[in-house]
Amino acid sequence: MLQTDSDGYSFGGRILVSDGVVISDGVIIAPYGGSIEIGARAYIGPYCVLYGHGGLAIGRNTMIGAHTVIVPANHGFARIDVPMNVQPLTQKGIHIGEDVWIGAGCKILDGVSIGKGAVIGAGSVVSQDIDAYGIAHGVPAAIVRSREKTQEDYSLSRNR
Numbered sequence: 001m002l003q004t005d006s007d008g009y010s011f012g013g014r015i016l017v018s019d020g021v022v023i024s025d026g027v028i029i030a031p032y033g034g035s036i037e038i039g040a041r042a043y044i045g046p047y048c049v050l051y052g053h054g055g056l057a058i059g060r061n062t063m064i065g066a067h068t069v070i071v072p073a074n075h076g077f078a079r080i081d082v083p084m085n086v087q088p089l090t091q092k093g094i095h096i097g098e099d100v101w102i103g104a105g106c107k108i109l110d111g112v113s114i115g116k117g118a119v120i121g122a123g124s125v126v127s128q129d130i131d132a133y134g135i136a137h138g139v140p141a142a143i144v145r146s147r148e149k150t151q152e153d154y155s156l157s158r159n160r
C-alpha cells in the first residue's frame with residue numbers, strides 16, 4: 001500500500017493506493033486538497049486523470065480504461081460579474097464500487113455513484129448514478145440492461 005499527502009500540485013490532499021493496483025503510463029493523480037482512494041487490484045489505464053477535490057473512492061478490482069477523466073468538483077458559475085476561476089467550487093465526491101469496468105475515454109462527473117459490478121461503455125459521460133451490475137453507455141450514460149440478466153442467461157445455458 002502506498003499513502004502520500006503530496007500530489008505534486010501544491011494543493012495538498014491524500015492518496016491511498018492499495019496492494020496490487022496497476023497505474024499505467026501517463027496517469028495523473030491529483031487530489032486538489034481532497035482524497036483519492038484506489039482499492040486493491042484496481043487497474044488505471046494509460047493517460048487517465050483522477051482528481052480528488054470532493055473525494056474519489058475506487059473499489060477493488062475495478063478497471064478504468066485509457067483516457068478516462070474523473071472530476072469530483074465543478075466550478076461555480078452563478079455570478080457573471082466575477083470570473084468563474086474565483087467563484088467557489090462545489091464538491092460532492094465520486095464513489096465507484098468494486099469490480100466496475102469503465103471503458104476508454106469516459107468522463108465521470110461530480111456527485112456520481114457507480115454501483116458494484118457496473119459496466120460503463122467507452123466514451124460515456126456519467127452524470128447520474130449507475131445501479132450495481134448496470135450496463136450503461138452514452139452521453140449522458142444510461143443503463144441499457146443489467147448483468148444480472150446476463151448471469152441468469154449464463155446459468156440457464158449451463159443447466160441445459
Ligand SMILES: CC(C)(COP(=O)(O)OP(=O)(O)OC[C@H]1O[C@@H](n2cnc3c(N)ncnc32)[C@H](O)[C@@H]1OP(=O)(O)O)[C@@H](O)C(=O)NCCC(=O)NCCS
Nearest residue numbers: 063064065066102103104119120121122123135137138144
Ligand atoms: C458497452 C460495451 C461493453 C458493450 O455493451 P453491450 O450492451 O454488450 O453492447 P452491444 O455491443 O450489444 O451494443 C448494444 C448497442 O449499444 C451500442 N453501444 C455499444 N457500446 C456503446 C458505447 N460505448 N457508446 C454508445 N453506444 C454503444 C451499440 O452500437 C448497439 O447499438 P444498437 O442497439 O443501435 O445496434 C462495449 O460496447 C464497450 O463500450 N466496451 C468498452 C471497451 C473499452 O473501452 N475497453 C477499454 C480497455 S479496458
